[in-house]
Amino acid sequence: MVKTKLMLSAALVTVLGIALEAKVVPAQIFGDNMVLQRSKAVPIWGTADPGENIQVSFGSQAVSAQANQAGEWMVKLEPMQANAQGSDLAIAGANEKIVFKNVVVGEVWLASGQSNMEMCMWSDNPRWRATNGDKDAAAGANKNIRITTLRNHIWSQLPEKIYTGDIKWEELNAENGQKFSATAFYFAQNIYKNLQIPVGIVASHWSGTRIDPWIPPEGFNSVPELKDIAYTVNAKIPGTGEYAQLSTKTAETYQKWLADFQKAAADKKLLPPLPDYPAELRPYTHVQQSTVIYNRMIYPLLPFAFRGIIWYQGCSNLGEGMLYKYKMHALLNGWRQLFRQDDLAFYFVQLAPYNYGGNPTRLPEIWEAQQAFAAETPAHVNMAVINDVGDYGDIHPHDKATVGKRLGLLALKHTYGKSELKADSPLVSKWEVRGNKFVVEFKNAESFTSKGEPQNFEVAGAAGKWYPAQVKFNGNTMEIWNDNVKVPRMLQYMWHHTRTGNVFNEAALPLGAFRLGSIPEKDELLTDLEKNFQLIYTHNMLEAQPKNGAVKYLLDNSSKVKGSIKRLGYLMQLTTKDNQEEWALVLMDPFTQDFKKIGVPTSKARIFFAQPVNNLAVFSNVKNVCKGFFNAGSIEFWSGNYKQPNQYNVAGASASTYDFGDSSSGYGIGYGSMQIHIPAERQTVMAYNNFTNILCDIGIGNSPTGHPDWTFSQSAKKYSKAILKIYALTE
Numbered sequence: 001m002v003k004t005k006l007m008l009s010a011a012l013v014t015v016l017g018i019a020l021e022a023k024v025v026p027a028q029i030f031g032d033n034m035v036l037q038r039s040k041a042v043p044i045w046g047t048a049d050p051g052e053n054i055q056v057s058f059g060s061q062a063v064s065a066q067a068n069q070a071g072e073w074m075v076k077l078e079p080m081q082a083n084a085q086g087s088d089l090a091i092a093g094a095n096e097k098i099v100f101k102n103v104v105v106g107e108v109w110l111a112s113g114q115s116n117m118e119m120c121m122w123s124d125n126p127r128w129r130a131t132n133g134d135k136d137a138a139a140g141a142n143k144n145i146r147i148t149t150l151r152n153h154i155w156s157q158l159p160e161k162i163y164t165g166d167i168k169w170e171e172l173n174a175e176n177g178q179k180f181s182a183t184a185f186y187f188a189q190n191i192y193k194n195l196q197i198p199v200g201i202v203a204s205h206w207s208g209t210r211i212d213p214w215i216p217p218e219g220f221n222s223v224p225e226l227k228d229i230a231y232t233v234n235a236k237i238p239g240t241g242e243y244a245q246l247s248t249k250t251a252e253t254y255q256k257w258l259a260d261f262q263k264a265a266a267d268k269k270l271l272p273p274l275p276d277y278p279a280e281l282r283p284y285t286h287v288q289q290s291t292v293i294y295n296r297m298i299y300p301l302l303p304f305a306f307r308g309i310i311w312y313q314g315c316s317n318l319g320e321g322m323l324y325k326y327k328m329h330a331l332l333n334g335w336r337q338l339f340r341q342d343d344l345a346f347y348f349v350q351l352a353p354y355n356y357g358g359n360p361t362r363l364p365e366i367w368e369a370q371q372a373f374a375a376e377t378p379a380h381v382n383m384a385v386i387n388d389v390g391d392y393g394d395i396h397p398h399d400k401a402t403v404g405k406r407l408g409l410l411a412l413k414h415t416y417g418k419s420e421l422k423a424d425s426p427l428v429s430k431w432e433v434r435g436n437k438f439v440v441e442f443k444n445a446e447s448f449t450s451k452g453e454p455q456n457f458e459v460a461g462a463a464g465k466w467y468p469a470q471v472k473f474n475g476n477t478m479e480i481w482n483d484n485v486k487v488p489r490m491l492q493y494m495w496h497h498t499r500t501g502n503v504f505n506e507a508a509l510p511l512g513a514f515r516l517g518s519i520p521e522k523d524e525l526l527t528d529l530e531k532n533f534q535l536i537y538t539h540n541m542l543e544a545q546p547k548n549g550a551v552k553y554l555l556d557n558s559s560k561v562k563g564s565i566k567r568l569g570y571l572m573q574l575t576t577k578d579n580q581e582e583w584a585l586v587l588m589d590p591f592t593q594d595f596k597k598i599g600v601p602t603s604k605a606r607i608f609f610a611q612p613v614n615n616l617a618v619f620s621n622v623k624n625v626c627k628g629f630f631n632a633g634s635i636e637f638w639s640g641n642y643k644q645p646n647q648y649n650v651a652g653a654s655a656s657t658y659d660f661g662d663s664s665s666g667y668g669i670g671y672g673s674m675q676i677h678i679p680a681e682r683q684t685v686m687a688y689n690n691f692t693n694i695l696c697d698i699g700i701g702n703s704p705t706g707h708p709d710w711t712f713s714q715s716a717k718k719y720s721k722a723i724l725k726i727y728a729l730t731e
Contacts (some may be wrong), residue, residue, distance in 0.1 A: 186404020221333025
């Protein structure tokens, strides 16, 4: 960059009192060696003295603007063709001219995410470098690939226009290439190889970060399913309606307190305590909280002209299931809006297999959410599947060349119009059951191959006992079955965090994880349940239980059953006094391996569970029950009393009604609760409360009146029969 002062005579300077200080400040993203986006209007912006005229020239273009009262200015260059010949980008004010040298025109991408995007080509740490990264960095040196990285990891509570650190554009060479994002490096190499025009990459990433801090407020506001998060975000931003409402209410509260305080002091009475400051107004204090990285590592780049974004993130949001899909929508919606580019391309990486520990289906649930996001956002959005390059012992796959190549293929086909390329992994297009086989048809595939026998396919009958499946390929169709499952109802592929994909289409692109199935009828479901599961307890809910005694079960096999629990089943069967049947079955992953702890939580049983549960299958004939398959649910099993406040911070729970997020007194003699919920649906699936009273609370689905979880309903009086059966699938 070259700075020059525009020369004025000494006399004129004296007369006018003009200070020849540098006042024109372009945004930090502009610099020597940079790449401007071709075929789009290119914003150039910065600050200057209020009212100062700014002229920007590049090539044959010269455009001007006047700084507003805040000292901000912006011009837009007309769309340009690609040009690898370096030129000057000149920005001139009244007294100063700034010239950026060696500026070219081509394709510019933003690379962002967490550690898998940050992982460099080469370092001294063997766990933090790409395979052959040193050799590839040397071989990939190219003056027509320009890179810059926002290396300082910083965040802030509110947006800041200035990034604390250098944003320095460089021509890619063997030295700086080693420290650059490996995923972005290989992506840029593939784009340049095919287009032969300049490529620019702006890298802004931070290891270990969730998606939440990268999302702008506008993104959260755009997704109805995230309205609770949006409210929390907006309540902390001066100028929003939420902030104004809360600050006004808080001022009124403190003014009333002050008046009461002064009066009490004057009357020589006890002084009232100071009211709590509203949590909603307290600024964020941690890097993982919503918007805070966007505020410092994306906001300073707005509204730079990019062709698109490559994104590699998700490990730190493990366990969120389909909620992650909505957050990805929020990220993209917000960035497209704020970069003022509705067509901004977005290509992202599905996570690789890795042994995260704990529930092994948390990773497949994120895979499912990532795929659902891509499927719901067809315009310039696609996902690279990499389940064949993972390392169960390392969360960072070292084969970043494959990752970058697959992202590059997606961009070349879907953004750059190279329709002849095969860039997309196979996806289920339709399926049906024929006899005892699933017949599944796929798009993005003409044929399939596998490395060895096809693996990781499983089928199950109505009650969900899974069997490894055999697979037969036939063009773009598969037949999938197990001879032990006569009536298959469910199919899943790669549904475990330590599974490696070994099925590929003809272009060697791997098939991604999926699951599918149908809801069985009651008779088929219960027949399959009795065949594959063991009945542990049968209980009459209309018989009041001793207040301080063991449960009086009709059947108790808890001491006879052996093995570890793979799945649990809770079957509630109710008959109304006018002989109408209501029933519901919930299957879930075990929350304990103790058969004594899965039953009715009376005080003597010493059962207490207030926690999430995983992988629910819900079946019922009650209309208002959400039926199907759910990644996450929750249970409230306790013998004590409970209150409405949301003690365990269950998302979406109310603090003023009894629902799926209550506060418990724990063990002891009390009201008692045995409830299964789906919090994401604000759904009580089944409830059995107040077991020691013959007028107990029993219900399937949300209660139509009163509290959703049937507390205080005394609904047992509606029924002539109420049986609870508890099953376990063991191995």
